[in-house]
Amino acid sequence: MTFAPHTELETLSLATARARVQAGTTTAASLAEQHYERIAAIDAPESSVGLNSYLALTKDRAFAQAEKIDAAAKAGNALGPLAGVPIGIKDVLTMTGAPATAGSKILAGYHPPYDATSVRKLEAAGAVLLGKLNCDEFAMGSSNENSAYGPVKNPRALDRVPGGSSGGSAAAVAAGLCVGSLGTDTGGSIRQPAAFCDVVGVLPTYGRVSRYGLIAFASSLDRVGPFARSVADAATLLEVLAGPDPLDATASEQPVAAYGEELAKPVSGMRIGVPEEYFGEGLDPEIRAAVEKSLDDLRAAGCTVEKVSLPHTRYAVPTYYVIATAEASSNLSRFDGVRFGLRAPESNTLAAMFRNSRDEGFGAEVKRRILLGTYALSAGYYDAYYKKAQQVRRLLAQDFLAAFDKVDALVCPVTPTPAFKLGEKTDDPLKMYLEDIYSVAASLAGICGMSVPCGYTGAQLPIGVQVLARPFNESAMLRVGAAIEAARR
Amino acid sequence: MTDTATSAVSLDEVRHVAELANVELTAEELPRMARDLNAVLGYIAELNELNTDGVEPMAQASDVLGLSVAQHGETLRPDAVAPSVDRAAVMAEAPESDGRFFKVPKVIER
Numbered sequence: 001m002t003f004a005p006h007t008e009l010e011t012l013s014l015a016t017a018r019a020r021v022q023a024g025t026t027t028a029a030s031l032a033e034q035h036y037e038r039i040a041a042i043d044a045p046e047s048s049v050g051l052n053s054y055l056a057l058t059k060d061r062a063f064a065q066a067e068k069i070d071a072a073a074k075a076g077n078a079l080g081p082l083a084g085v086p087i088g089i090k091d092v093l094t095m096t097g098a099p100a101t102a103g104s105k106i107l108a109g110y111h112p113p114y115d116a117t118s119v120r121k122l123e124a125a126g127a128v129l130l131g132k133l134n135c136d137e138f139a140m141g142s143s144n145e146n147s148a149y150g151p152v153k154n155p156r157a158l159d160r161v162p163g164g165s166s167g168g169s170a171a172a173v174a175a176g177l178c179v180g181s182l183g184t185d186t187g188g189s190i191r192q193p194a195a196f197c198d199v200v201g202v203l204p205t206y207g208r209v210s211r212y213g214l215i216a217f218a219s220s221l222d223r224v225g226p227f228a229r230s231v232a233d234a235a236t237l238l239e240v241l242a243g244p245d246p247l248d249a250t251a252s253e254q255p256v257a258a259y260g261e262e263l264a265k266p267v268s269g270m271r272i273g274v275p276e277e278y279f280g281e282g283l284d285p286e287i288r289a290a291v292e293k294s295l296d297d298l299r300a301a302g303c304t305v306e307k308v309s310l311p312h313t314r315y316a317v318p319t320y321y322v323i324a325t326a327e328a329s330s331n332l333s334r335f336d337g338v339r340f341g342l343r344a345p346e347s348n349t350l351a352a353m354f355r356n357s358r359d360e361g362f363g364a365e366v367k368r369r370i371l372l373g374t375y376a377l378s379a380g381y382y383d384a385y386y387k388k389a390q391q392v393r394r395l396l397a398q399d400f401l402a403a404f405d406k407v408d409a410l411v412c413p414v415t416p417t418p419a420f421k422l423g424e425k426t427d428d429p430l431k432m433y434l435e436d437i438y439s440v441a442a443s444l445a446g447i448c449g450m451s452v453p454c455g456y457t458g459a460q461l462p463i464g465v466q467v468l469a470r471p472f473n474e475s476a477m478l479r480v481g482a483a484i485e486a487a488r489r
Numbered sequence: 490m491t492d493t494a495t496s497a498v499s500l501d502e503v504r505h506v507a508e509l510a511n512v513e514l515t516a517e518e519l520p521r522m523a524r525d526l527n528a529v530l531g532y533i534a535e536l537n538e539l540n541t542d543g544v545e546p547m548a549q550a551s552d553v554l555g556l557s558v559a560q561h562g563e564t565l566r567p568d569a570v571a572p573s574v575d576r577a578a579v580m581a582e583a584p585e586s587d588g589r590f591f592k593v594p595k596v597i598e599r
Contacts, residue, residue, distance in 0.1 A: 111582060206550040315535065333510075338584075338591050339582070341584075348594055351511075367522070371510055389536065391545070394546070397553040430525075433529070471554040
């Protein structure tokens with residue numbers, strides 16, 4: 001289902017938006033204004049639909065940027081690749097002039113004094129940044145229901161979750177509340193909400209996009225990537241975002257391809273692998289059928305399709321929940337009421353202040369993960385859990401590298417089920433973790449991946465197909481994604 | 490089952506871990522947390538099915554991806570003085586500060 005009022009904003013492409021601003025047929029300020037009007041009409045909690053995807057609007061910054069772009073367009077200057085394009089930012093990335101909550105009460109009131117590199121790059125390319133987008137607390141969750149600021153509704157089915165943790169980023173793009181957005185993906189947090197909300201979401205290779213200014217969850221897994229309504233738009237955004245950063249030692253020096261141009265290359269002759277472990281028990285039959293249709297489309301486009309095996313797949317979720325929680329327990333120790341955000345009042349000693357601030361500030365899922373990670377790292381259990389998980393992580397990575405000796409890309413489902421109902425899985429953490437069954441292995445291995453819309457269930461719920469490729473071969477991944485998308489038009 | 494990775498976590502252990510993590514749990518939260526941790530740890534115990542003898546632990550994606558991420562400092566940026574985030578802006582975000590230092594409750598009990 002969708003909802004009125006329908007406007008052109010729901011389908012506006014990045015290239016069209018930019019071209020109109022350059023040509024002067026619209027202005028960046030007008031585009032921003034139209035988006036803010038739509039946000040007020042359907043996104044604000046008190047509005048008719050109340051999607052709740054934006055946690056904060058950055059109007060001053062957006063209109064100041066729009067004014068600059070419009071002046072440059074009027075003067076006939078060449079504009080950046082994102083000139084005038086309205087973009088939303090997941091609220092785990094820092095942006096001056098706006099609060100950064102990470103979906104948590106513990107950061108309530110925090111205004112970071114610096115911009116994330118990804119934020120800075122988007123703006124340098126001309127983007128108009130509309131605001132901060134809702135997400136699960138510290139990006140921990142698969143439904144956006146762990147946000148301390150309320151869940152986001154799925155714009156395609158209002159009684160269902162948008163996915164998580166980047167639920168706001170996916171929903172805002174799907175609902176025409178921005179043309180593209182930034183999300184982050186630690187175990188599926190870009191790909192899964194993209195699949196649930198009917199948009200494109202890209203998980204770049206580990207190291208492809210700087211993480212400076214990202215509030216860390218699990219540092220060996222966290223990645224920043226774009227959401228968009230088409231593969232071409234996602235490619236444009238990735239090209240802007242990718243590259244080294246003196247402020248992030250994990251950002252790679254690997255050359256950045258012209259992803260937009262790469263899309264024009266045909267996929268004919270490409271070898272596509274189908275990992276059989278991703279089509280087992282528990283996969284919704286309608287999702288299976290839609291992914292198989294995409295494989296047929298790739299065959300028709302001249303790809304060869306063959307079965308491959310990733311034999312350690314069933315160990316990916318338990319491995320992930322050891323490593324991610326262990327790293328989180330360490331990263332989240334910085335939230336102690338001393339330097340930023342919430343401090344519990346009336347704490348007489350330092351130790352009590354730490355405790356009380358963390359008790360008031362953290363939600364149940366964050367506490368659960370901190371405890372799980374602390375347990376896995378504690379004396380006597382380190383080898384049994386953390387070391388073991390790190391060993392299995394290597395086996396999972398080797399599975400992928402062996403497959404990529406034979407094929408150029410892997411094609412498989414993103415999720416075992418379509419978007420589930422709000423509240424359906426909140427009582428059972430393990431059930432919620434199993435949502436990540438097809439997404440966490442790529443996160444652990446560090447390879448690139450994306451989710452591309454590939455159909456609908458009988459109940460009109462969106463279905464996404466996942467494309468995975470070799471490290472730093474985003475070009476191959478995007479080409480396959482574009483071929484899947486093109487076959488449906 | 491005697492394996493440490495499959496034995497259940499007691500309420501006392503949850504209390505101990507909460508203390509290590511500086512996380513406060515209420516009397517109602519404690520049993521629920523123990524139940525959830527045991528469910529997840531039981532699932533994680535499936536990793537014990539795998540023989541990982543001789544497999545090098547993988548702490549970072551970079552070594553498997555064939556990347557060199559400054560293993561020996563060779564890609565560190567020059568050690569040059571450059572502007573950083575403004576101190577006043579940082580201190581202004583602290584719950585309690587005198588502009589130069591973060592203020593906290595007393596550390597040592599007398």
